[in-house]
Amino acid sequence: MKKVKRLPTYLPGLMVFFLLAGMPCGWVHSAEMKANASVDRTRTTMDTPITLTVVIQGGEGRVDTSAIRDFKVVSGGTSTSIKMYNQEVERELIYKYRLIPLKKGKCLVPALHVRSGEKTYKTGPITITVSNQSEKRSEPRRYFVRAEISDPNPYEGQQLVYTFKLFHTVDIRNTRFQEPRFNHFTAKRLEKQKNYQTILNHVQYQVVELSWILVPLKTGKQTIEPAVLQCDVSMPGRRGRRFGIDSFFDDSFFSRGRLEKKILKTRTLTLEVKPLPEYTGDYKFAGLVGRFDIKAALNEKEINVGDSATLSITVSGTGNIMDVAEMDVAFPKALKTYRDNPEEDVKLGQEGYYGSKTFRFALVPLQAGRFEIPGAGFSYFDVAAGGYRSRSAEALFLDVRPSGELDTDDPRAPEKPVQGSAPKKFRKKKVEFTGRDILPVKNELNALENKAPLSIIRFLFYLIIPVLLWGMTRLTLLLTLKKDDPASIMAQRADELLKDISNKDKTDELFLQNLYRALISTVLSRAGLLGESLTYTEVKTLLDKNRCNEDAADRMVALLKRIDSIKYGGHEINPALREELLMEARKIIREIVS
């Protein structure tokens, strides 16, 4: 009967696999990349954002929206769509943006660049008409946002506080906040968000407040663009109207939690940043704006020649304390000075930066005398006063005694030895840095030697060489010693004998004889000797000499004795006994050989 040939069962699955695997390839090869931009409407108001959609077909790319100047751009996420038609698969990457108008009139969404690898594609430009139609409010607003600046006419370098506030009487959830870009300002957000209640126009609002410390970097008219808050607002339900008690049943608790997506934005803030007036003071002006003070202190007022004292000059206050420049002090020439790194303790508070900066100098007098250390000074711009102020520390005096002349109360002074007693030791002091600098360059010519580590290939090569040498040694031993080696010869003989007696056709006498010889050959192989027979004592001695397992050696001797006993005792050997003897022999041989 003929066998019907059937298709392998895996074949349909394989076909589907190749079809699906081939589809993206076909799609990649056949589709050419295109990018299109569209909006949901071309007319809108200042309060109403529009939706911009950028669709990329036939590839992947990144959209650059930095060219859009007339709108604030808020990203709305990306999605992917796959379409199939005419046996071709087309994949689309969709980018969505919410555009919030920044001005009235004709606003432009310019051609956007879409970058895909090394190529750039462009969408078409779109013109939007923005009119000024504001909302009519007949009742108090349930939610709104506000941005405030502490001073709309600051000086350059002055610290300002920018505050964003969200006022709401309804439940607000899923907030996503986009802070404004503070162009031409340094901005640092205050970590703590404030939550409190307030009453405006007889309405109690919950308020969420965020603050930033800004410092203007550029003079002239500066704008801070709106901050944007996307959120879900709980809207009132309709139940209340049925019963006539609107305010109670308008609560979101009863309105089944109906949420509406809203985008709230603050107005653009305009500041006029004034330049600092011309400075004509004595001290160097390093750009400090705020309010500061200075003090100086010496840790020791009296020291010996060669000892050191530390002068600390601390500038503290509010403002850009971190910009306090290095203090220049006209130290007397008899004092050797070593400047330490300044230490800053600057914090950020509700009004801005405040704290202190301390400059330390190690002073080592070279001669005795009374030295005046003039007070260091600096200038800063006082915003409140609208002018520059100078501050200086008071002068300090350092008394230097000749070296060796120590106060008897000074713990460093060596005590006068009492007669008959051993002299006491000095109290040790920790060695401090009196100055900091780097160690010099190396001028030895071995700096020109190439000390690059080995590459991985070379390193592996050096690792492999000894392995190859070992392999060659082993091969050489295998080829050269095999024929002449007594151990190999005897081991081979033992193998052959064991194979021979495995044949059940052998007579009992031949079986026992060859088994005995196989065991003796194993012992001789282990000892590396040629021979035919051994006594029991010789067997034990040879095995012990060649560090064999003592137990295995004893069992070898026991088995040899047993074989002799069976052979010369005239016992009958049944197949089970043969098998038992053979297995025992193989086991012992394995233990001895290993």
Place this chain on the structure above:
Amino acid sequence: MKKKFKLVLSLVLLGHLLAALSQATERTRTFLDAVRDYNQGHFSEAIDKFNKIAGNGVVNGKLYYNLGNSYLKNNELGMAILWYERAMRLNPDDPDLKFNYQYAGSLVKDQKEGSDITLARILFFWRHYLKATTIQAVAIILNCLLWILVTAMLLNNRGIIKYSFRAYVIPVFCLSVIFTLTVFYNFYENRYDHHAIIIPEKVHVRSGLSGDSTELFILHSGTKVRVEEEGENHYKIFFSEGKIGWVTKADAALI
């Protein structure tokens, strides 16, 4: 014919030798001039000369140390730390380098966040005390010793030599594995675990690749960061937990 070939070959070899010697002499002169410029306070000139030697392919921890010193004296903290870091990879045991590196590190404005202590640092702690070339040499020597001992065992089994050296194989094997793994870890780190140093005085780390992207935080000259990704003109850097962003390649140099 044979004589002519030998003569031509000798002349070619001699030419190469002379070229190499002349290059070495010029390099030595440049180096000594650079050291003299440094000692005289002409740090920019010293930088140019040391850079020229390094640009010619000389990889040497002492040369990189000199570059670090020159940049530091020239008030280029970022570049100084970059070259000190490169020198530390070659000579982690140089006390002068450690001293200067620590001093330069104390001038960096940004406070380090997080800990330097990682599992790898604990497991391979000797990497920070031995030169990379030393570790490689020890690994190769231990590996050779291991295979010599294995060969000795083989010969002993055949009765060719008396002593087996069996007792030494395991400790040598363990040491060989440790040092070889250390070498491989060094290769892995050099190839895949990239760190960079911030070069300019102040760098704005942003959320995206464009200059208008939101500024996330600011880093200052000399700060060490880990490079997570590399774009065409930007690096994505990791400073500490939660502080990740993009900088331009001009703002950060790979160690």
